[in-house]
Amino acid sequence: MASRATLDSPVKQIQIEGLVVLKMIKHYQEEGQGTEVVQGVLLGLVVEDRLEITNCFPFPQHTEDDADFDEVQYQMEMMRSLRHVNIDHLHVGWYQSTYYGSFVSRALLDSQFSYQHAIEESVVLIYDPIKTAQGSLSLKAYRLTPKLMEICKEKDFSAEGLKKAMIGFEHMFEEVPIVIKNSHLINVLMWELEEKSTVADKHELLNLSSSNHLEKSLQLLMDRVDDMSQDIVKYNTYSRNLSKQQQQKHQYTQRRQQENAQRQTRGEPPLPEEDISKMFKPPQPPPRMDTLLIAGQINNYCQNVKEFTSQNLGKLFLAEALQGHNS
């Protein structure tokens, strides 16, 4: 669903500091529950063609409970305070946690569009905590392709608009490669921690059990495919209605012409031409944007599932080698 960043994109690489990674992990760990997403803002600066992310702060959830909570005010205050302690206060994007890879939604699209419109180099970081818990940090950075930006700007989500721009679900987002870089001081800290902390490596990455994760992913995939098929059915009915209507219009005009011809032979005045379009109201074309989003989401799920299965196949072969040793 994501193509590599094109040559003319302003951001070719993202450089994240370890601190940001740890903060995102902590935010989800403490405040995220189940399928709820946690979000936050990324701060940093742009250096040549790299986007450096140096800090972040979380956004509180449950804003529905607090009626007098103002998101914008919170953000402004936070950024002002951070400026006092010399933390970069330039907004460069936002992050969001995801549940099994489901993040392609209208909300994300809108948010990312407004960010990218205001700041050209902004990205959205998708952090997958469940995948991370399985052994390795899962962090991806996405931007909207220029084509999709065009469409969002025009707010033209109809079928003709999308056809004009030739957007497929694979060209909606582009993924930007991420690099983690730490300052020397943080590196010293890492050495200290390694010395002092006695936490044993649990090697979750080599865990063989896979059915639970696979089940959930497939369940989500099936739900999406159901949505998709419903959408397709809607589209089919629409096109059938449209063609039926065309036929009716055609028949009507033909009958009219015949009658007129007959009347002429009889010498009567011809019937007035009626406005055909008013008589046959064209059916409402279904929105195409949702289909595109669903397709993108399905694609993402499939990618994740394939990654997961390839990893597991590797692990199974490892186990086989171990057994072969013993038996």
Added chain:
Amino acid sequence: RSSPFLKMAVHGPVVKIHPVVLASIADSYERRNEGASRVIGTLLGTVDKHSVEVTNCFSVPHNESEDEVAVDMEFAKNMYELHKKVSPTEVIIGWYATGFDITEHSVLIHEYYSREAVNPIHLTVDTALQSNKMNIRAYISAQMGVPGKTVGVMFTPLTVKYIYYDTERIGVGLLQRTRDAPNRAKGLTSDLCQVGGAATRVQDMLTTVLAYIEEVLSGKVQADNSVGRFLTDLVSKVPKISAEDFESMLNSNINDLLMVTYLANLTQAQIALNEKLVIL
């Protein structure tokens, strides 16, 4: 290797620190104002019966000179309010300062924090690396002296432990690997490479263990019973399954995974096809 401080008897709660706090402190130190020799800030976390868990922190601007110290308390209060909106369970549990010593100014700042929290702890992180190490120490204040006459405050050290969430540990593991990479930068690897990496790590560990065993066998190193017990544990962990049973288990698992891969590919082809027919 361990400094004499750690051997002192400690009375008081155990301080458990998350790595995100230390990384934050190091980062604030790097961004300090010109001329400031140290940074201070508030520690947030939760208090237990016997332990204090530090989960978050933020730096507070302050000015320090020979004879006076000024802390922006308004700022501290504001930041705490903002943080509370995100994590309502975190409370102020103390404060931190970078640097090695505890100065008289620290006593004053500690007094201020005593008003905000019950029995605050004080954390020092030696970012200037005075003793070639980054010493991380925690203290709690205790009254001393003759009551009624001259009283003073003494900072007694506390045990410091590091605790991680599972995902945090993985994050820290990744960060530790960036140390060795040239240019201190490392990209995130993808699926199969990760399994390969983990397998290599296990292999390295096995090589170390094997080397040790060789040395014991050849008499170079004294055999240690506890290590021997660990070794037997290790070897018996690989389950003994008959060849046919294992074969069938392996095959059924592989079949499941292959089927899922096939279905995923099929779905992707389908949606691509659908798109071609409908939209483009």
